[in-house]
Amino acid sequence: MLYVLGLNAYALLLILLRSRIYRVPVHRPMVWNFFLSVLPLGVLLGVIVATGLVDLATTRGAAIVVGAAGLLVWILLLPNSSYLITELNLNHRRPDDPVPLWYDIVAVLSFAMSGVVNMVLGILIVQMGFVIVFFGDTDNAAMHSTLSRVLVTVIILAVSIGI
Known part of the structure; x- marks a missing residue:
């Protein structure tokens, strides 16, 4: 979990420092996309607390009703997490951009990775919750059960359709 927080902080810091160091405007769509990427994790945390x-x-x-409604909101927001990978096209750069290309590549790669990691963490948390509710434990056999794998496959398919 700390790795995910650190990666998200690093990615956001690179985007914000870009404008301060090189005196260019903040590319606001990237900051907005970052917020949308982290939002599903926040919603998932809220669902866990509210359900409890x-x-x-x-x-x-x-x-169960609160949990199911919250998970529906979460699954609708989840495609935003992995959508950060579309920033890899560097469409925010201009030909006369004073920012070195290497800086933008590092920033955008960390940005895309944070989105993918946010999505994977969200799916893992849901899978673990599912296994606890249905099997009572998160042992290796339960996490690798057919039912658990079907859940993850359905979530990933829904995300790919959402993107």
């Missing part, structure tokens, strides 16, 4: 609180305060059925 509802489960403590009311019935299990209400917690």
Whole structure:
């Protein structure tokens, strides 16, 4: 988890420092895309907390409804995470850009990687939650069960359609 936070902070820092170091405007679509990439993880964290609180305060059925609604929102937002890979085309550069090409390549590669890692972490968290709910444990056999693999495959297909 710390790796993901560090990679996200590094990618955002490179984009923001680009404008300060080379005196060019911040490419706002990149910052917006970064926010959209991190949003599904925030929603997933909110779903976990809200489901737990509802489960403590009311019935299990209400917690299932809250969890299912939250996961629906999460799956709708998830394609935004991996969408950062489209920044690899360097469409923000101009021919007279004072920023060295190497800097933009490092920045955009870290940006794209942060999006992919955000998506993979979100899917892993959902898979682990699924395994805990249905199997009661996250041992190796449960994580590699057919049902767990089908869940991950369906999520990845939904993300690819969403992109």
